Amino acid sequence: MANTPPVIYLDNNATTKVDPAVLEAMLPYFGELYGNPSSMHSFGGQVGRTLADARQQVASLIGATSEEIIFTSCGTESDSTAILAALQAFPEKRHIVTTRVEHPAVKHLCEHLDRLTGHKHRVTKLPVDRDGLLDLEQYEAALNDDTAVVSVMWANNETGVIFPVEEMAKIAKNRGILFHTDAVQAVGKIPINMAVSAIDFLSISGHKLHAPKGVGALYVRKGAPFAPLIIGGHQEKGRRGGTENVTSVIGLGKACALAGARMEEENGRVRQLRDKLEEGLLSKIPNAILNGHKEQRLPNTTNISFEYVEGESILLHLDQHGICASSGSACTSGSLEPSHVLRAMGVPFTAAHGSVRLSLSVFNTEEEIDCVIDKMPGIIAKLREMSPFWRSSHQGSVGGANCPCECS
Amino acid sequence: MWEYTDKVREHFMNPRNVGEIPDADGIGEVGSLACGDALKLFIKLGPDGRIADAKFKTFGCASAIASSSALTEMIKGLTLEEAEKISNEDIAEELGGLPKEKMHCSVMGREALEAAIANYRGIPIPMAQGEVVCECFGVTDLEIRRAIHESKLKSVEEITNFTKAGGGCGRCHERLEEILREERQEIKEKPAAEPAKKLTNIQKIKMIEELFEREIRPALRKDGGDIELVDLDGDFVTVALRGACGTCKKANLTLKEYVEKKLREQVLDSLVVEEAH
C-alpha cells in the first residue's frame, strides 16, 4: 500500500474521509455476505434486511420515512432524476426556476434539457447579491403558470451560503409547483426535517458525509409524482432499476447515523474551528476578503479571496505543507474563467482569481487550523512579492495588452 | 490537479529573477488581472548589446510563474536578435513540457519578451497590431495565426489552449474556425461540399408552409380550426392554433401527435413543434 504522508485535509466539500466505523460496517458485504438483497433465500434476505436498516438510517437523518428514500449512484443522479421526474409530471409546462450558483449537476442539466426532452424550456436563473443571497421577491415574481419545477440548492458548495429552501418550497407549493433541492452539501452538516417541510425532492450524496464515493440517495415526498430515470428491475420499488450498490448503501446508512449523532459537534466544535481559521487569516493577511454571507452559512466552510494573487499558486504552496484546499480561480476550475459562483456574486476579478475554499470536518483538529494560520501569510506575501499588481499604481490591466478588462 | 514536470515545480517554488529593474532598457507587459494571468518583464542591456539582466513580476498559476522564471534565465547573455528567435515552444521545452491546457503560459512569456524588445526599440508591439478576435481575452488574429502555424494547431480547442482565445463566452468561436480554415487553406474546398446537406431556415420554412397548406390546414379546417407558423428557431417550430383549435383542450395532443409527426415525416425528422404563448 502506498505510504501516504500526513495531510491537513481542509477540502471536505470536495469529498470526505470514509469514517472508520463506516468502513467496518461495509467490509462484510465485500466478503462473505455477497447475497442479492432481492433474493428469496435467507442468504440474500439477510442482506435485504441490512439494506432496509440503511434506508431507515438515511430517512432518520432528514426526518423522512424509509419509503421516501431511493438509493442512487451519486448526488448527480439524484439531481437528474428529480428534475426530469418533475418535468414529466407536468409535460405541458416548460419553465424551470433555479439559481445562477447551482452545482454543475443542476446547472448543466438545465442547460441541456431541450436536447434531452425534445422540448424548448425556459430556465430562469435567479441572481444572487454580493453576499451570495437570493431575493425572495424576485423568486416569487419568477414563478408563473408555466413553471413545472423549482430547483434550488440548500447550501452552496463553494461558499457554504444557505438558501431559505423551506420558505421557498412553501411558496412553490401554494402555486402547485414542485420543489427540488440539491442538499448534497447540507445533509449531515445542518439539521433537516422533511416531516415539516414542503420540499418534494431532496438530493443526497454519500461522499460528502463520510460515506464512500459513488452512492447517493433521493428523497421523494410521499405522494409526489415520480418517474424513474433508470428503468429496469423492480429494485427500489421500480423507482430505480439496477441491483443496489449494497456495500456503499450500507456505508451511507452508517454515515447518516453518525452524522445525526455528530450534528452538535459539527455546529459547535467544527464551527468554532472554522471561525478561528477565518478570523486568523482575515486578521493576519491584508487585502483578504470573505466570500459569502457570514451568518447564513454552513458551519464548516470558509471562502476567502486574497487579492492580487492567483489561486492555483496558493494551492500548490499549501500542498508543499500537506494542506489540501481548493480554489475558484480560472486555472483550477478547468476553464479559463473563474468560478461561476463568485462571478454571479460580483466578486471583482482582483479577488475572484485568488479565492481559496477551506472546508472542515469533524476529523480536523485545532493544531491543524493553527498550522494553516501560521503558513498562509508567508505564502500570500511571497506570491504578492511576485505579482505585478501588488502595491502597483495600476492594479488592473497593464499596458501593451489588448485585454479590455475593467478591473479595479 | 495538473501534472507538472519537476522543472516546472522547481521554477515555481524557487523562481529566478523576481523583481523589477528600475532603469530597465525595455519593459514588456502582457495579460491582465481579469484574464487571470499577467507578466511584466524588464530587460537591461550591457555595453556589448547583449541582455545583461532580466527580471519579472508575474500574476498567475504555477506554469505562468515557471515560464517567466525560465524565460529570464534563457535570455540572459543573448543579443536582441537572438532573443527574438525564442518561441513559446522553446520555453515549454526548457521546462520539460507543459500540460497542453497551459501552453498559453509559454505564449505569454514569449509575447512579454517581444513587447520588451519593441519597447526598447520604440516601436509598437507587433502582435497587438492585428484585429482583436477574442474580446474576452484580448487576443488578436496575428497571435492566433502565428500559434496555428508554429504549433501546428488543428482545432479551436487547441487555439484556446495556446492563446486563451475562445476560452470565455465562446462568441468568437466562429471567427476562430474561420481563421483556422484560412490558415490551413481549407477555405477553397469548403463551399463546394456543404450546401447540399443542410436545409437553410428559408428552405425549412418553405417546406413547412407547403405542408401546412397541402395537408394540415385542410384537416384542421374540417373541425373549424386553423394553424399558423409563427417562428422557426433551428429545429424548434413555433406555431399558433387558431379558431376552434385555439380553445380546444386537446390542442397539445394535436400538435404533438399530428402536426409534429407530419413535419418529421415530410420535412425533417429532428423538428420539434411548440405552441406560441
Ligand SMILES: Cc1ncc(COP(=O)(O)O)c(C=O)c1O
Ligand atoms: C452541491 C453539490 N451537488 C451535487 C454534487 C455532486 O455529487 P456527486 O459527486 O455524488 O455526484 C456535489 C459534489 O461535488 C455538490 O457539491
Ligand code: FES
Ligand atoms: S470573445 Fe472569445 S471567448 Fe469571449
